[in-house]
Amino acid sequence: MPKKILIVDDDPDVRLFLSTLLRDTGFEPLEAADGLEGLELAASGNPSVILLDLMMPRKSGIAMLSDLNNNERLRRIPVIMVTGVTGETGIDLNAFLARGAFVPAGIIEKPVDPDVLIRTVKKALEGSSTDA
Amino acid sequence: MIADGEMVMTGRRISENGLLENGRDGVALFDISGRISACNLAFAYLLGYEQKLLQKRPVHSLFRSHARAVLRDHLQDLMILEFITLETVLVGKRSEPISVEAAIAWMPDDHLFKMVTRDITVKKRLDEYRRTYAERLALEVAERTAQLTESQKELQLQKTTAEGIIYGSPIPMFVLDRDHRITHWNRASERLTGFSAREMIGTKRQWEPFFESPRRVLADLAMDCSPEDAERLYAGMNLRQSQVVQGALEAEHFFPHLGPKGTHLFATAAPIEDEAGVVQGAIVTYQDFTERVTLMAELKMREAYLNNLIQNSIDGIIATDSEGLIAVYNRSAEEILGYTPEEIIGRMRYQDILSHETALAIRDAFYGESYGPPGKILNMTTSLLGKQREPIPVRFTGTLILDGEKEIGSVVFIQDLRELQRLQREKAQAERMAAIGRTVASVAHYIKNVLSGLKGGAYVVRSSIAKGDLDLTLKGWEMVERNLDQIGQIAADMLIYAGERSPVREHLNPIELVSEVVELMRERARLAGVELVSEFREDTGKVVMDRTAIYRSLLNLVANAIDACTLKGMTEGEAKVVIIVDRPDGWAVRFQVVDSGAGMDEETQKKIFTDFFTTKGYAGTGLGLPVTRKMVEDQGGKLLFHSEPGRGTTFSLLLPQN
Numbered sequence: 086m087p088k089k090i091l092i093v094d095d096d097p098d099v100r101l102f103l104s105t106l107l108r109d110t111g112f113e114p115l116e117a118a119d120g121l122e123g124l125e126l127a128a129s130g131n132p133s134v135i136l137l138d139l140m141m142p143r144k145s146g147i148a149m150l151s152d153l154n155n156n157e158r159l160r161r162i163p164v165i166m167v168t169g170v171t172g173e174t175g176i177d178l179n180a181f182l183a184r185g186a187f188v189p190a191g192i193i194e195k196p197v198d199p200d201v202l203i204r205t206v207k208k209a210l211e212g213s214s215t216d217a
Numbered sequence: 218m219i220a221d222g223e224m225v226m227t228g229r230r231i232s233e234n235g236l237l238e239n240g241r242d243g244v245a246l247f248d249i250s251g252r253i254s255a256c257n258l259a260f261a262y263l264l265g266y267e268q269k270l271l272q273k274r275p276v277h278s279l280f281r282s283h284a285r286a287v288l289r290d291h292l293q294d295l296m297i298l299e300f301i302t303l304e305t306v307l308v309g310k311r312s313e314p315i316s317v318e319a320a321i322a323w324m325p326d327d328h329l330f331k332m333v334t335r336d337i338t339v340k341k342r343l344d345e346y347r348r349t350y351a352e353r354l355a356l357e358v359a360e361r362t363a364q365l366t367e368s369q370k371e372l373q374l375q376k377t378t379a380e381g382i383i384y385g386s387p388i389p390m391f392v393l394d395r396d397h398r399i400t401h402w403n404r405a406s407e408r409l410t411g412f413s414a415r416e417m418i419g420t421k422r423q424w425e426p427f428f429e430s431p432r433r434v435l436a437d438l439a440m441d442c443s444p445e446d447a448e449r450l451y452a453g454m455n456l457r458q459s460q461v462v463q464g465a466l467e468a469e470h471f472f473p474h475l476g477p478k479g480t481h482l483f484a485t486a487a488p489i490e491d492e493a494g495v496v497q498g499a500i501v502t503y504q505d506f507t508e509r510v511t512l513m514a515e516l517k518m519r520e521a522y523l524n525n526l527i528q529n530s531i532d533g534i535i536a537t538d539s540e541g542l543i544a545v546y547n548r549s550a551e552e553i554l555g556y557t558p559e560e561i562i563g564r565m566r567y568q569d570i571l572s573h574e575t576a577l578a579i580r581d582a583f584y585g586e587s588y589g590p591p592g593k594i595l596n597m598t599t600s601l602l603g604k605q606r607e608p609i610p611v612r613f614t615g616t617l618i619l620d621g622e623k624e625i626g627s628v629v630f631i632q633d634l635r636e637l638q639r640l641q642r643e644k645a646q647a648e649r650m651a652a653i654g655r656t657v658a659s660v661a662h663y664i665k666n667v668l669s670g671l672k673g674g675a676y677v678v679r680s681s682i683a684k685g686d687l688d689l690t691l692k693g694w695e696m697v698e699r700n701l702d703q704i705g706q707i708a709a710d711m712l713i714y715a716g717e718r719s720p721v722r723e724h725l726n727p728i729e730l731v732s733e734v735v736e737l738m739r740e741r742a743r744l745a746g747v748e749l750v751s752e753f754r755e756d757t758g759k760v761v762m763d764r765t766a767i768y769r770s771l772l773n774l775v776a777n778a779i780d781a782c783t784l785k786g787m788t789e790g791e792a793k794v795v796i797i798v799d800r801p802d803g804w805a806v807r808f809q810v811v812d813s814g815a816g817m818d819e820e821t822q823k824k825i826f827t828d829f830f831t832t833k834g835y836a837g838t839g840l841g842l843p844v845t846r847k848m849v850e851d852q853g854g855k856l857l858f859h860s861e862p863g864r865g866t867t868f869s870l871l872l873p874q875n
Contacts, residue, residue, distance in 0.1 A: 101693070
């Protein structure tokens with residue numbers, strides 16, 4: 086049974102690309118357009134890894150991360166940040182991470198290199214299975 | 218003594234007596250019967266008769282009054298008396314009276330009387346004269362004495378007055394006599410020195426209030442002193458001859474022990490001379506000019522402070538005197554204008570550093586109220602003429618100095634605007650550079666996003682072709698196309714935003730324009746589940762506008778409106794975008810784009826016109842609204858909006874008449 090990977094991104098193009106890539110690699114992609122949908126699917130879809138964009142309407146990636154962190158069960162799902170965020174958008178990801186509340190399984194910058202993404206996802210899966 | 222009464226004998230004896238004959242006194246001899254027996258020449262001459270004619274004449278006939286009777290009737294008595302003298306009057310040949318002293322003696326040996334007469338007419342006259350003279354003298358003496366008494370009184374009065382003046386004077390003074398003893402020490406001196414008149418008068422302690430040890434003071438020097446001694450004793454006390462009082466000395470000195478903070482004294486000492494020019498004493502007066510010195514010092518300090526302030530002011534400061542000549546010109550002014558102070562102070566006027574037009578403008582500004590109240594100019598931007606006759610932009614603030622109604626000068630403050638203008642240019646340049654930097658970063662970010670989309674699309678296409686999934690191929694291709702569109706879009710926006718494109722004005726019907734926009738956006742709205750309608754409330758007729766700019770602006774606003782509706786995540790039918798065309802007062806046309814979308818919170822409303830601000834994540838360039846506003850404002854129009862979170866937003870695009 087293929088591992089489920091949850092894609093949370095408001096850009097349908099990004100979702101299409103990532104889902105195609107993951108499916109080609111043998112995973113089952115789940116798609117969410119913002120943080121709210123993402124939280125629902127994280128809880129109901131039982132994903133093994135979450136690919137999370139930061140800038141989204143309704144609920145941002147940061148807010149969703151915070152919610153995941155507060156949930157005993159969901160906290161264990163590895164999260165890979167997929168972001169085009171630079172200092173210009175006003176969110177300092179490094180400062181956020183430095184607070185130590187959350188350690189991502191990986192950070193991938195857009196535009197996404199398919200090889201890098203797949204390698205990072207696989208690494209995250211290995212890490213979580215070792216933990217388990 | 219003449220012996221016996223014989224005439225011959227007598228005659229001889231008489232004639233023998235040459236002295237008698239030739240004497241100055243008249244001498245006559247007469248017998249007991251009173252007949253003249255002999256007389257000398259002087260006697261005859263006295264009476265004016267010849268000598269021989271007097272022989273045998275009764276002697277009494279030559280006399281008047283009392284003597285006549287005595288000599289006629291009392292010769293017997295004369296014999297007994299032997300000698301008499303009398304002062305009487307003889308009668309001369311011409312019956313003139315002749316005052317005489319007569320001495321008559323009985324000579325028993327000769328039996329004759331001897332009479333000696335002396336003319337006393339002159340003596341009597343002299344006596345008379347003497348008496349009158351004495352009387353006159355006595356009168357005169359009395360008069361003089363009276364006068365003397367009077368002048369003595371006056372002198373006394375003068376003395377009293379002088380002492381009164383000395384004692385009552387508010388000016389400290391004292392007087393020395395010629396022995397250098399104090400004779401007067403007035404109340405003001407008492408106050409100044411703290412030494413009373415009682416203890417000082419009669420002593421030589423005049424040095425004591427002023428110096429530590431006995432020495433001669435200015436009053437002593439004024440009486441008798443060599444210039445060398447004076448110089449030595451008063452070294453450093455500004456000793457000099459008085460220009461006011463003849464022969465007086467002046468000196469000034471600070472006495473730290475007099476008064477609470479010391480006292481600056483100016484002393485004048487003058488010798489007192491009597492009528493003969495002999496020095497009898499000296500008088501010295503003191504002027505306390507401590508206050509003046511303090512004031513002067515304070516004034517000097519203030520002047521120095523003010524001067525310092527003026528000289529070191531960042532503003533150029535120029536002041537003119539009542540003649541209109543420049544009197545104050547500080548370093549900053551020098552830096553601005555380029556003239557040295559020597560070239561300008563006392564030589565140049567405002568006219569020399571102003572063009573004719575500027576001079577007139579400044580005069581008008583001074584007397585008018587366009588730059589503050591009359592007599593003042595506040596922050597007038599104008600220009601001065603520098604030394605090279607080059608115009609120098611300055612900010613000019615000035616005040617006329619008035620004495621009542623009369624203008625007695627002016628002060629102006631000038632700020633060199635060249636530096637300011639240069640700084641402003643530099644700041645603008647820096648801002649432009651920063652904007653360019655931001656823009657480049659944003660564009661790079663945006664391109665990265667587009668690239669991401671293109672790469673993703675390319676991957677999907679390739680993957681789907683390999684799998685033979687044509688549906689997926691189509692989706693991937695659409696993705697590629699959308700990103701290509703976006704690149705075209707941002708390139709166009711940026712060209713407008715960078716001001717490369719100038720507006721093209723045309724007469725157009727707004728209704729036609731809106732219809733085209735609706736036509737183009739209908740499909741996109743439908744896909745997003747948004748109803749798009751237009752509403753033409755007023756016929757505006759043709760309006761002058763830049764077609765491309767307004768068309769793109771409306772497309773932008775409608776696209777935003779549709780996005781706002783999709784953001785809200787509404788169910789179909791509820792989402793609606795309306796384009797309303799009408800013509801409010803004062804405007805040629807108004808396009809309103811009304812959506813029932815998500816609306817914007819306050820934070821977002823503040824930022825919507827900020828470059829590259831977007832809430833749309835992947836989809837926005839952050840340039841749409843800034844570009845739209847720029848295009849509208851370039852045509853003299855306005856872009857306004859009203860938004861309520863959860864209820865929707867209305868953008869109004871207004872274009873001006875003509």
